[in-house]
Amino acid sequence: ESMIEQPVPTRAEVSDLQNAIFDGSDAVMLSGEAASGRFPAESVMAEASAALEAESVRDLLKPQMFEGCHPNEANKPRELDDSKRKTKVVASLGPASWSEAMIPKMILAGTDIFRLNCSHRRGGDFERVYPLIRKVARELGKKVDVLGDLQGPKFRVAELAGDAVPLVDGEVMEFGLCKDNNDNIRPGRITMQPTVEQKALIKACKPGVTLLIEDGLMAVKVIEKVSDAELRVQVERGGKLKARKGVNVPECEIDCAALTAKDIEDAEYLLTLDPPCEYICVSFAQKGQDLQELIDIMDRLNIPQNKRPKICPKIEKPQAYSNLEGIIAKSQALMVARGDLGVELGLNRVPFAQKLCIQRAKQAGLFVITATQMVESMIENPVPTRAEVSDLANAVWDGTDAVMLSGEAASGKFPVEAVMAEASAVREAETVKHRVRQGCPHVLVGGGSIPLRPPKVLNCGMALKRQEIDHSKRKTKVVASLGPASWSEEMLPKMIMAGTDIFRLNCSHRRGGDFERVYPLIRRLSKELGRKVEVLGDLQGPKFRVAELQGDPVPLIEGDVFEFGICKDDNDHIRPGRITMKSTIEQRALVKAAKVGIELLIEDGLMKVQVVEKLSDMELKVKVVQGGKLKARKGVNVPDV
Numbered sequence: 001e002s003m004i005e006q007p008v009p010t011r012a013e014v015s016d017l018q019n020a021i022f023d024g025s026d027a028v029m030l031s032g033e034a035a036s037g038r039f040p041a042e043s044v045m046a047e048a049s050a051a052l053e054a055e056s057v058r059d060l061l062k063p064q065m066f067e068g069c070h071p072n073e074a075n076k077p078r079e080l081d082d083s084k085r086k087t088k089v090v091a092s093l094g095p096a097s098w099s100e101a102m103i104p105k106m107i108l109a110g111t112d113i114f115r116l117n118c119s120h121r122r123g124g125d126f127e128r129v130y131p132l133i134r135k136v137a138r139e140l141g142k143k144v145d146v147l148g149d150l151q152g153p154k155f156r157v158a159e160l161a162g163d164a165v166p167l168v169d170g171e172v173m174e175f176g177l178c179k180d181n182n183d184n185i186r187p188g189r190i191t192m193q194p195t196v197e198q199k200a201l202i203k204a205c206k207p208g209v210t211l212l213i214e215d216g217l218m219a220v221k222v223i224e225k226v227s228d229a230e231l232r233v234q235v236e237r238g239g240k241l242k243a244r245k246g247v248n249v250p251e252c253e254i255d256c257a258a259l260t261a262k263d264i265e266d267a268e269y270l271l272t273l274d275p276p277c278e279y280i281c282v283s284f285a286q287k288g289q290d291l292q293e294l295i296d297i298m299d300r301l302n303i304p305q306n307k308r309p310k311i312c313p314k315i316e317k318p319q320a321y322s323n324l325e326g327i328i329a330k331s332q333a334l335m336v337a338r339g340d341l342g343v344e345l346g347l348n349r350v351p352f353a354q355k356l357c358i359q360r361a362k363q364a365g366l367f368v369i370t371a372t373q374m375v376e377s378m379i380e381n382p383v384p385t386r387a388e389v390s391d392l393a394n395a396v397w398d399g400t401d402a403v404m405l406s407g408e409a410a411s412g413k414f415p416v417e418a419v420m421a422e423a424s425a426v427r428e429a430e431t432v433k434h435r436v437r438q439g440c441p442h443v444l445v446g447g448g449s450i451p452l453r454p455p456k457v458l459n460c461g462m463a464l465k466r467q468e469i470d471h472s473k474r475k476t477k478v479v480a481s482l483g484p485a486s487w488s489e490e491m492l493p494k495m496i497m498a499g500t501d502i503f504r505l506n507c508s509h510r511r512g513g514d515f516e517r518v519y520p521l522i523r524r525l526s527k528e529l530g531r532k533v534e535v536l537g538d539l540q541g542p543k544f545r546v547a548e549l550q551g552d553p554v555p556l557i558e559g560d561v562f563e564f565g566i567c568k569d570d571n572d573h574i575r576p577g578r579i580t581m582k583s584t585i586e587q588r589a590l591v592k593a594a595k596v597g598i599e600l601l602i603e604d605g606l607m608k609v610q611v612v613e614k615l616s617d618m619e620l621k622v623k624v625v626q627g628g629k630l631k632a633r634k635g636v637n638v639p640d641v
Contacts, residue, residue, distance in 0.1 A: 004037035016387035018054035027477035035483025048499030053348035088112035088402035094410025110423030145278035148270035152283025153197035176230035200256035250344035258290030285313035288326030353463035371404035379412035393429035477501035
């Protein structure tokens with residue numbers, strides 16, 4: 001869904017797609033992403049690549065559904081009692097959520113652990129927020145833990161000398177440490193500030209190593225090591241380079257301390273809190289020694305054993321998988337940090353790596369947190385996507401103890417709703433966990449590589465297997481819905497070459513001769529390209545929508561009572577106090593079927609009204625349960641009818 005607007009998928013979307021393939025799906029489908037999005041060909045390539053990688057490890061995982069499961073079990077009543085929930089919700093605090101007014105709302109919504117991100121520790125915010133969390137939790141009678149997250153080494157390019165610098169594929173550039181304060185990024189030269197960590201990064205690079213810039217949107221490969229401070233690189237994936245963008249080097253174990261000077265100062269602050277925080281995260285842990293640095297600080301400060309926070313390494317470097325046993329030996333918790341891990345390992349390798357990491361950590365008795373882009377869409381929207389809910393559920397079924405909110409809670413528009421969404425999704429997943437097998441078999445201790453083939457004997461080193469790139473091996477089909485973004489004579493061959501196996505013609509949008517033009521074009525182009533491409537015609541079926549607006553969008557305010565009925569004439573439009581639907585056979589049947597107590601969901605559940613009185617087979621009185629701004633022709637769903 002995110003690829004309607006963005007050129008790459010989120011971690012949750014890749015997880016959802018691959019888990020569908022692990023479940024046995026034969027095909028995965030693109031809707032708006034391909035029909036009307038900005039990146040239709042890229043969406044096809046993303047689905048095809050993720051599917052191919054999932055197929056390469058599918059035989060190593062166990063089928064999750066037990067024999068004898070009945071499809072009707074999907075209609076079990078939804079679990080609404082949050083007091084039974086065992087999976088914890090971790091909410092990152094920030095400007096959207098750390099005010100005195102918001103903290104109690106976040107706790108009552110279901111937050112179990114607040115994350116204090118030391119990357120943003122400044123101006124006395126932590127000093128104000130920490131005692132506030134403790135006070136509010138005590139007043140509400142809730143147990144709320146606190147996790148302090150140390151920033152860790154940061155690798156970023158320097159400032160710009162002028163405008164953003166275009167990186168052109170094939171171009172050779174200098175890449176080195178700033179020689180002075182004026183050695184900024186310019187055409188032909190990329191620089192980094194000479195911090196301890198960044199000196200170590202440049203020193204670790206060798207010819208053939210790839211440096212990823214801005215979460216992998218750009219990539220350069222080292223072609224010559226001039227010195228321990230200077231490289232020559234060739235652009236492999238271009239773009240516009242801006243100031244202070246992040247740099248990742250997946251192939252290098254960087255020989256520098258895990259804790260920077262800032263981390264040491266932040267750790268000392270966290271360790272002297274009273275009462276103590278429950279967890280401290282060490283970012284970019286690569287080996288057990290990285291955690292020893294934090295233990296040494298605890299020893300130096302004479303922190304009693306019973307007041308020491310649980311050490312929680314963040315697994316976000318490929319090297320951590322090679323050294324996971326040493327990391328586990330010095331930890332009491334562990335975080336699968338899918339942000340940087342997705343950059344360094346590659347998005348499509350993360351879901352399998354996540355399963356291995358969770359399974360091995362649980363075998364060792366650690367508390368496991370799964371983090372990053374779990375409900376990313378809720379930074380802007382009040383409800384999660386289907387992929388995000390699926391990702392949360394699969395994390396629970398994999399064995400995670402907690403799921404985390406990052407920007408959704410710290411800076412998003414709907415922090416409280418994001419907590420409630422995660423809490424609801426994981427509680428529902430828990431209710432059927434006994435009906436779902438854990439997909440990942442027992443993971444052996446040790447990181448030695450063994451062949452990727454049955455019998456199902458796994459170890460964490462398997463997370464570092466090479467990504468599968470031979471698309472001739474892919475069996476899972478990619479279905480792409482056609483629309484204005486993709487059905488032109490120019491775009492169709494690009495969609496086919498990107499990996500589309502089946503084109504979907506959505507009959508909801510059959511008008512103006514488009515299908516008559518597109519169908520023969522598909523057949524002709526697939527023949528010319530020597531590709532087998534099938535076509536799926538999708539009948540619209542009954543549609544339930546509210547009518548037109550009389551004027552501006554109508555605010556629905558929780559608790560308000562509205563009329564809800566079939567249009568009495570052509571002028572009976574939606575207006576304050578009244579919601580209408582056109583008088584079609586299907587919509588008359590919907591209103592007739594509605595009974596007192598039934599909920600009607602509007603615009604994919606963004607708004608919700610409940611029937612409080614049935615006036616006739618054409619007229620209802622409803623109360624707004626979940627408000628919003630009602631626009632024309634938005635969909636209506638009635639799950640209980």
